[in-house]
Amino acid sequence: MSKKIAVLGSTGSIGRQALQVVDENPGNYKVVALAAGSNFRLLAEQIKTYKPLYAAVGTPRAMRGLKSLIDGENTEILVGTEGLVNLARLTGIDLILIAVTGINGLRPTLAAIENKIPVALANKETLVTAGSLVMSKARENKVPIIPVDSEHSAIYQCFEENNKTSVEKLILTASGGPFLHYTRDELEKVTPEQALQHPKWQMGVKITIDSAGMINKGLEIIEAHWLFDVPYEKIEVVVHPQSIIHSMVQYEDGAILAQMGLPDMRVPIQYALTYPRRQKNSFPRPDFHKIRELTFLEPDAQRFPGLRLAYEAGKTGGTMPTVYNAANEAAVDLFLNKKIKFSNISVLIEKVMTRHSPLNSFDIDEILAIDNWAREKAYGCV
Secondary structure (H helix, E strand, O other): OOEEEEEEOOOOHHHHHHHHHHHHOHHHEEEEEEEOOOOHHHHHHHHHHHOOOEEEEOOHHHHHHHHHHOOOOOOEEEEHHHHHHHHHOOOOOOEEEEOOOHHHHHHHHHHHHHOOOOEEEOOHHHHHHHHHHHHHHHHHHOOOEEEOOHHHHHHHHHOOHHHHHHEEEEEEEEOOOOOOOOOHHHHHOOOHHHHOOOOOOOOOHHHHHHHHOOHHHHHHHHHHHHHHOOOHHHEEEEEOOOOOEEEEEEEOOOOEEEEEOOOOOHHHHHHHHHOOOOOOOOOOOOOOOOOOOOOOEOOOOOOOOHHHHHHHHHHHOOOHHHHHHHHHHHHHHHHHOOOOOOOHHHHHHHHHHHOOOOOOOOOHHHHHHHHHHHHHHHHHHO
16 A cells, blocks of 8 residues: 655755655655645646645745646645645645755644654754654654654664663764865855855755754754754764765664765655665665775864854753754855855854843744744844
């Protein structure tokens, strides 16, 4: 029987690659719902190909554009954040992939958990902004959250639940991005065009900028803390430019389990879609006769202070990670629009964090309000 799936963020990088996974084994999946933001033209093509019963777009304008392109298709169109939430509340879905960007993933993730739909989570901001809330709801409803990030998927595959108390540390690998060997002076002159040229991974715009400054790894530190219930003192980052080892789990007996493969997001996406089984595909494999070296470096916290700020936000706890994430999203937007320098992204994040008095308990409305406050503060600093 085909697994019924919903793909939220189907026109983005992860969403498009998820549909490539579906194409690899078309009889194994039935795409019940798709969702996009403003790219209604690509969504229209996906609707014609996959024939979902439901689709959602970000705005009424996008909905009008979409309807004009899919005349004759038997797909019900929803709109806005409520549209995403309503997709997550559908009955009969076996798995929902949350691949929308930013805090937009929080409400549909919670709705899916309450609806007892297993979640394949590609949206790290959901756990960064409200990790305690999301994970407690997942435990309460006994809903699995399967990570799609390559690093967290790697740990998920190496994390032995029966040896959880024997974990010595989690080791998140980072490629180092395009500016690994740049000096501080060179980082001052980085352009958006340069920052979007990642040497290893094909990703969306925002995550590519985050990776260039290692902010993305900071977000992943906080995400790993919530996913695996491991204290921050046991989460380490190591730079691995070849991006062959995607992350590792070190146990107290000295054993280190690593998950390896080519830098291809379709592999962790497929693992999330097929979990707990594995499924054959035609994706490229590494040839170890051609891989000459695997190197590892300590990240430079002076040139990439976003890592330090992530640890500070995580250890402070409460709503501080919400502020870290929101200020970063605003800073990335400002950088892409050439309003601030690349090196000022982390400076702006730190400024907003210093102005926040975190709440230790909160609900979703308070999280969304603090998210909005942090963005306003970030834009106001400029």
